[in-house]
Amino acid sequence: MKLDRFINRPVLSTVISILIVILGAIGLATLPITQYPDIAPPTVSVRATYTGASASTVLNSVIAPLEEQINGVENMMYMTSTASNTGSGDISIYFKQGTDPDMAAVNVQNRVSMAQGLLPAEVTKVGVTTQKRQTSMLVVFLYMMRQIHIANRLLKTMLRST
Helix, strand or coil: CCCHHHHHCHHHHHHHHHHHHHHHHHHHHHCCHHHCCCCCCCEEEEEEECCCCCHHHHHHHHHHHHHHHHCCCCCEEEEEEEECCCCEEEEEEEECCCCCHHHHHHHHHHHHHHCHHHCCHHHHHHCEEEEEECCCHHHHHHHHHHHHHHHHHHHHHHHHHC
């Protein structure tokens, strides 16, 4: 097929482009979210709260013991941690691509439970939460699209009622 045909017939080019976009949108809408490829590595988040403690206290008495126990969990790539002056601390553990997120969360939870005895009593009383986290921007995009759709419906309802 010669490229001159597309230059001489812009309507044909436009129709083919629109058809490709429509087929892509249909494919995107019908593909289950479980079939999307993994973009970001599996991540597990560990959160703890030490009420009334400064960031340095949280770092030394909560984050450090947890990191020591969590370090070396199976298929772990690296971890990052943050502590704030509100007494909260967060550790994010990143795993190799292909690691089962549920198993990774269980392994991290087992390590966190081993560190419970090293933590201050107030932290263990409030609790240390472990949860898997999806860091893919695709999920954020889908969430934002749903929010925009809800906002549009609300706007239409408001305009109709006035």
